[in-house]
Amino acid sequence: MSMRKRYFFILSLLVFVTVFGQNQKIKVFLSCRCDDDFLKQNTLFFDYVRDMSLSDIEVFVFEITNASGGRNYSFNFNGKNNFLNKEYQINAIIPQNISLNNSREILLNTYKLGMASFLSNTDYQNQINVNFPRNKIITDKKKFDTWKNWVFELYGSFNFENEQSINEEEFNLGFDIDRVTDMWRLRSDFELDRSIKFFSGGEQNYSSERESLYFSGSLVRSISNHFSTGFFSSFRQDTFRNYKSSINISPAVEYNFIPYKEVLTREVTLAYKLGYNIYNYIEETIYEFEDQKMFNHSLTLNLRFREKWGSVYSYLVASQFLDLPEQNRLTINNNINLRIVRGLSLRISAYFRFIRDQINLPKGQASVEDLLLRQRQISTNYQNRISMGLSYTFGSIFNNIVNNRL
Numbered sequence: 001m002s003m004r005k006r007y008f009f010i011l012s013l014l015v016f017v018t019v020f021g022q023n024q025k026i027k028v029f030l031s032c033r034c035d036d037d038f039l040k041q042n043t044l045f046f047d048y049v050r051d052m053s054l055s056d057i058e059v060f061v062f063e064i065t066n067a068s069g070g071r072n073y074s075f076n077f078n079g080k081n082n083f084l085n086k087e088y089q090i091n092a093i094i095p096q097n098i099s100l101n102n103s104r105e106i107l108l109n110t111y112k113l114g115m116a117s118f119l120s121n122t123d124y125q126n127q128i129n130v131n132f133p134r135n136k137i138i139t140d141k142k143k144f145d146t147w148k149n150w151v152f153e154l155y156g157s158f159n160f161e162n163e164q165s166i167n168e169e170e171f172n173l174g175f176d177i178d179r180v181t182d183m184w185r186l187r188s189d190f191e192l193d194r195s196i197k198f199f200s201g202g203e204q205n206y207s208s209e210r211e212s213l214y215f216s217g218s219l220v221r222s223i224s225n226h227f228s229t230g231f232f233s234s235f236r237q238d239t240f241r242n243y244k245s246s247i248n249i250s251p252a253v254e255y256n257f258i259p260y261k262e263v264l265t266r267e268v269t270l271a272y273k274l275g276y277n278i279y280n281y282i283e284e285t286i287y288e289f290e291d292q293k294m295f296n297h298s299l300t301l302n303l304r305f306r307e308k309w310g311s312v313y314s315y316l317v318a319s320q321f322l323d324l325p326e327q328n329r330l331t332i333n334n335n336i337n338l339r340i341v342r343g344l345s346l347r348i349s350a351y352f353r354f355i356r357d358q359i360n361l362p363k364g365q366a367s368v369e370d371l372l373l374r375q376r377q378i379s380t381n382y383q384n385r386i387s388m389g390l391s392y393t394f395g396s397i398f399n400n401i402v403n404n405r406l
Contacts, residue, residue: 026124027054028115031308032061034073039111045127046115047398051342052308056081057118059111062264062306069096069178075108075114078308083118090114096151097103102391151178165200185220185230197373209371213237225259232273241377243360244282250275267304275295283362284364286379292359296323310338310345319357327357347389354382 025045029052032034040048052058058078066072071094079086092105101218119125152175159170174191197208213236220230229252236246254271279292298319305312313335320328333351340346361379370376 029055
């Protein structure tokens with residue numbers, strides 16, 4: 001090959017690589033517990049890949065319920081390859097009473113704003129359009145909050161199911177009051193439930209009726225970035241648990257090993273409660289009590305992590321009656337979702353309860369009807385459940401297309 005042909009070949013190769021590189025779309029891995037198809041279909045400027053190891057930009061969206069019953073979303077952008085060491089974080093707030101379409105538009109605009117920060121000072125910035133509203137933007141929401149952070153919710157439901165041999169009715173009514181500020185959180189909940197079931201089995205008929213009334217209130221004070229203290233109270237009537245009335249009063253203290261401002265991505269808390277209980281039973285208990293007054297205490301360890309490798313939510317609760325130390329309970333709950341390697345994901349859900357505190361059980365043997373229809377609580381030393389899932393995805397790296405036909 002002559003020198004001229006060699007130079008021409010090298011120059012042609014460089015031009016091809018340059019043009020090809022400029023026409024390459026940016027590969028994005030998007031992880032969001034939202035309508036991510038809507039985000040993708042409105043940002044086809046990017047190529048969306050199914051595994052984060054294939055991406056140029058990783059986007060992880062974390063969400064949590066806010067004080068008003070809406071949702072707070074945190075968009076976390078991590079650059080790779082040509083965007084290495086570039087990170088960005090932006091938040092969005094979705095009010096409780098907003099329509100689905102408006103909430104999707106807010107998330108889409110937030111997502112676009114975050115992605116635009118990666119395209120500045122690149123060859124792509126000339127393809128971006130930025131629009132600002134003509135009217136003045138007012139950001140002081142306190143001028144519009146005539147409710148002063150108070151939030152009220154009234155809800156109810158009625159379910160009816162009817163077959164030849166089965167009739168079921170369920171009724172639910174509730175009312176919630178919340179007020180949350182940076183320093184204080186006040187919550188009050190009321191709920192009434194009623195369930196009636198009738199089963200016909202030829203010559204034998206079975207019926208079940210359960211009622212419960214529950215009221216709770218709490219007041220929590222933020223002391224620092226790590227400490228909080230609070231006061232909790234509750235009242236319960238429950239035919240299933242044999243409570244004519246159950247009253248609990250509990251002061252509590254909590255320590256967060258991680259500053260509370262990072263709650264969207266990680267949280268490790270330890271809480272202690274000391275409670276006083278007044279019980280009135282519908283039927284005499286297995287310990288021959290019709291009413292009791294007892295102290296109890298509990299220790300709760302709570303862990304929550306939302307990272308690009310997956311998520312972990314676990315808690316451990318140990319409780320005990322101070323008057324009867326042998327009456328105690330230990331609860332362990334775990335929910336784990338892990339991205340192990342490219343395309344391989346593991347899901348584990350499990351809880352274990354070691355029960356030694358059923359002081360409310362009614363005296364006498366449970367009937368077959370009680371067992372089948374779960375009309376009352378049954379004696380047990382444990383409750384366990386384990387669920388595991390493994391998935392492996394391979395094939396095309398892209399997942400841009402949405403097709404909902406049929």
